[in-house]
Each structure stands twice: as structure tokens, then as C-alpha cells.
Amino acid sequence: MTLLSPARLVPRSYQPLFRHGEFRRLLPALAVSDLGDGMSVVAVAWLAVLIAPDGQAGFVVGAAVAAYALPGAVGALVFGRWLRRLAPKRLLAVDSWLRAAMLGCVPVAWALGVLHPVLYVVLLAGSSVLHAWGGAGRYSLVAQLLPAERRLAANALLSSSVSVSIILGPAVAGFLVAVVGPAWLIGADALSFAVLAVQVGRIGEAGGVTEAPADAGRSMDGLRLLRGQPELLGVLVLTWMFNFLYGPVEVALPLHVTEDLGSGAQLLGLYWTVFGVGAVLGALAAGALRRLPLWPVTLGIVVGWGLLLVPFGFGAPAGVSLVCFAVGGVIYGPFTALSFTLFQERTPAAWLTTVLAARGAALLTAAPVGTALGGPLTATLGPRGVLGASGAATVVLGVIAAGVWGWARWSGARSPEKGGG
Structure with missing residues (x-):
């Protein structure tokens, strides 16, 4: 044997x-x-x-x-x-x-x-x-x-x-x-x-x-290079907005657990645990595939994560919202790997560290700004409303980004025809 x-x-x-x-x-x-x-x-x-x-x-x-x-x-x-x-x-x-x-x-x-x-x-x-x-x-x-x-x-x-x-x-x-x-x-x-x-x-x-x-010190820096690369700039803007809209979740979820569900720290910890486990499984599953259409999958992740937050806004019971958060983790998991892969494929090798450093610097501001906004929003809409609104806004972001990406591909496909005419 x-x-x-x-x-x-x-x-x-x-x-x-x-x-x-x-x-x-x-x-x-x-x-x-x-x-x-x-x-x-x-x-x-x-x-x-x-x-x-x-x-x-x-x-x-x-x-x-x-x-x-x-x-x-x-x-x-x-x-x-x-x-x-x-x-x-x-x-x-x-x-x-x-x-x-x-x-x-x-x-x-x-x-x-x-x-x-x-x-x-x-x-x-x-x-x-x-x-x-x-x-x-x-x-x-x-x-x-x-x-x-x-x-x-x-x-x-x-x-x-x-x-x-x-x-x-x-x-x-x-x-x-x-x-x-x-x-x-x-x-x-x-x-x-x-x-x-x-x-x-x-x-x-x-x-x-x-x-x-x-x-390198005189010609351009990472941000200037990004401005000259519309696709990379689009990835950065999408990621910044995605992280920004995620920020209020970190404020609203603890309050949702205590105020809306009347529970305590154990349930809050369970939400983050199932999300984290799902994110690991999702990332590993995506990496196990030999090839993925990077842009379509990235946009699908944004829309999918937003859709799984929406039930919070409708007062879904804890069991249902836990499942949503776990599946949301699976969907969210590949996002970071796909984002970095897009940058690695589209950036000239000599500029990759400079561009990734600029990317990191820009993204450091996204979630903190969203988190800071989460406090006033929670006071106005309530924690359940903020979670649902964050999900809906994320879906809108994904749909808009998909439209822009589709238009860019359509325009790129037509431009050679125009040149030949």
C-alpha cells in the first residue's frame, strides 16, 4: 500500500x-x-x-x-x-x-x-x-x-x-x-x-x-507614474474606495452586536473569526487556480462583499448575518492577492517598488478616514443602518467600476478600427 x-x-x-x-x-x-x-x-x-x-x-x-x-x-x-x-x-x-x-x-x-x-x-x-x-x-x-x-x-x-x-x-x-x-x-x-x-x-x-x-530621483515618482497609467490608477482608486467603505463596518459592527442584537464580546469575536477564516480559505482557493480574469474577479469581489452586508440593514438575525460575514470573508479573501498581481503585471519592473510604496501610502489613509466617518454615521443612522448603507454603497461602487472598465475595453477595441479608417 x-x-x-x-x-x-x-x-x-x-x-x-x-x-x-x-x-x-x-x-x-x-x-x-x-x-x-x-x-x-x-x-x-x-x-x-x-x-x-x-x-x-x-x-x-x-x-x-x-x-x-x-x-x-x-x-x-x-x-x-x-x-x-x-x-x-x-x-x-x-x-x-x-x-x-x-x-x-x-x-x-x-x-x-x-x-x-x-x-x-x-x-x-x-x-x-x-x-x-x-x-x-x-x-x-x-x-x-x-x-x-x-x-x-x-x-x-x-x-x-x-x-x-x-x-x-x-x-x-x-x-x-x-x-x-x-x-x-x-x-x-x-x-x-x-x-x-x-x-x-x-x-x-x-x-x-x-x-x-x-x-529615478529626477524623472518621476510613483504617484506621477500612476497618473500616467490609467489602469493602475483605476485599481488604486477602486481599492481606496473599497477600504474606505469598509471603515465604518469596524465602528458599526460592535455597536450592532451590543445594541441591536443585545449580545456581547463573544459574538463580536465570532463575527471576526468566521470572517478571518473565510478570508484565508478564499485567498488560498483563488491562489490554487492557475489563471483568473483579474479585473472581472476583482469587481465581482467588490459587488459580492457589498451584497452580503446588505442583510444587516434589514435586521437579519445573528445566525444569518454570521453566515453572510463568513461567506463575505471567502469572497473578500482573494482581493489583496489579485490587486497586487494586477500591479505586478502592469508595472515596469524598474518602478514596481516605487509604485507599490505609493500605493501603500495612499491606502494607509482609506480605512482610517472611513472609520472616523463611521462614528457620526452610526449616531445618525444607527449601527444596523450603517452596515446596510456600507453594503449598498459598495455594490454601487462595484457597478460603477464595472461600467468604467467595460467602457474602457470597448473604447480600446474600437480605437484600432478608427485608426485604420
Whole structure:
């Protein structure tokens, strides 16, 4: 009797990735750093509560959470003239070492008793200032290491790693915070980025273009290039609006659970758990397919996610809305991988890191703006109304985007005929 090889259990589209030595070694290091960031979602806010002066916890928590993410948008713009010249592996390594150093100072300062809130916010901001470039380096490195037909599957694995970290990271941190304290969890996050930096340093120079052109600092930046690429700009605008319309969901869902459903934190956690599991399954399923029509599937995801939010607005019971959220996760799961694959396929190799950094900087503002708008909207429409309205607006966004995409394809098909006439 022949035993089933473990490799045969892996979908065929993923098998070449695990046979690719450099990608196979890189993926666990990326997953570890993702898990570290997932734990820091809880640890950063909890440590801010512990060090905040009396009556200022809300201010310190808000500043800490913002400092852990938003400076990446500034870094993408301010340091572009220098960083766009670097190869993707070097960008990823620089960002990883910086995060390891800055976050590593947090437990040291805590142990020495000198972790003032201002110092804490400065360290968090310093750790994130190059993170848009690090994220760009991650996906640009994948584009260099792998042929085009393997990129969707690789992007699906990377986005699934992030989704898994969102599920497991806070749960692990919730347990460990009481055991070792939040400062040491942030130290573990720092260590995870040191591991990633070391692993990236072991990767040889990838084939293809590794450096931007010599005149990159003078000719154009990522945003200018995007303005000259209507399709890429369309992907960015669609993604920004999609994330913006998702922002109010994070505000309305907890209030929907407590006010409309009369339940508590366990049900809220269950919503996010089923969504996260669905997102992982959806991303992996999309990556297992050899080829997808990227634009039609991307637009279908936007419309599908919106449709599954609409039942919330009609007062669907918890059981029905949980199913909607789980299926919504499956539908949403492939979106990130497809978006990055579109950018990898449509962007000149020499400009990929610059364009992806500009993309990351722009998208850092989308969900926070939507979340900020979610508060006033919830007060006006109620949580159930906001969830339904977010879904309806997302459906409208997808329909409009599909119309624009169809018109662009029709115009492109007719233009050669006009030229020939």
C-alpha cells in the first residue's frame, strides 16, 4: 500500500512555490513577522493604557495606534528619492532592521522604567516610517523571484499569512499579555523582524531588474507614474474606495452586536473569526487556480462583499448575518492577492517598488478616514443602518467600476478600427 505523499495534498498551483528554495525559506520568516504584528495589535494599545497618566489613556492609546501605522505614508513620500533606488530585498531588509531596532527599544525602556508616553509614541512612529517601502519590497521581491504564472499563488499565500495573523495574533496576545506583559510581546515582534531581516539577507540577487533607473530621483515618482497609467490608477482608486467603505463596518459592527442584537464580546469575536477564516480559505482557493480574469474577479469581489452586508440593514438575525460575514470573508479573501498581481503585471519592473510604496501610502489613509466617518454615521443612522448603507454603497461602487472598465475595453477595441479608417 502506497502512502499518500504530503506534497500531493498541496494544490498543484502551490507545489512549485514550495520547491523554490528561496521562496520556501522566505515564507516562514514573513509569516512569523506577520504574527508578531498581529500580537502587537493588542500589545501596543494595552501598553499605552499602562503607561498613560491618569485621565489621558484615550489620548495615549489613540496616539500609539496611529504612530504604529500612519507614519508609513509620510515615509513613502519623504524618502522616495533615496529608497526607490534600492533593490526590493534591500528595502525589505532595511525596513525589517529598523522595526526590529525601534520596537526592541520598547521592552528595554520598560525594564529601565523610562518608557514615557512621548518616548513610546516616538519609537512606534520610527518603527513604521519605512513600512510602506518594506511592504512594497515584499511584493516586488516575489515578482523578481517567481515567473508571472506563479505570482497569484504566491500573493495568495502572503495575504493568507496576514489574515491568519489577524485571527491568531490578538488571541495569542490576549493570553500572553497577562503572563509576560505587553512590552515583552512588542519585543517579540521586534525579534520576528530581526529574523525576517536575517532571512532576507540570505537571498541571492534575484533575476530581472533589481534597481530603479539612475535618473529615478529626477524623472518621476510613483504617484506621477500612476497618473500616467490609467489602469493602475483605476485599481488604486477602486481599492481606496473599497477600504474606505469598509471603515465604518469596524465602528458599526460592535455597536450592532451590543445594541441591536443585545449580545456581547463573544459574538463580536465570532463575527471576526468566521470572517478571518473565510478570508484565508478564499485567498488560498483563488491562489490554487492557475489563471483568473483579474479585473472581472476583482469587481465581482467588490459587488459580492457589498451584497452580503446588505442583510444587516434589514435586521437579519445573528445566525444569518454570521453566515453572510463568513461567506463575505471567502469572497473578500482573494482581493489583496489579485490587486497586487494586477500591479505586478502592469508595472515596469524598474518602478514596481516605487509604485507599490505609493500605493501603500495612499491606502494607509482609506480605512482610517472611513472609520472616523463611521462614528457620526452610526449616531445618525444607527449601527444596523450603517452596515446596510456600507453594503449598498459598495455594490454601487462595484457597478460603477464595472461600467468604467467595460467602457474602457470597448473604447480600446474600437480605437484600432478608427485608426485604420
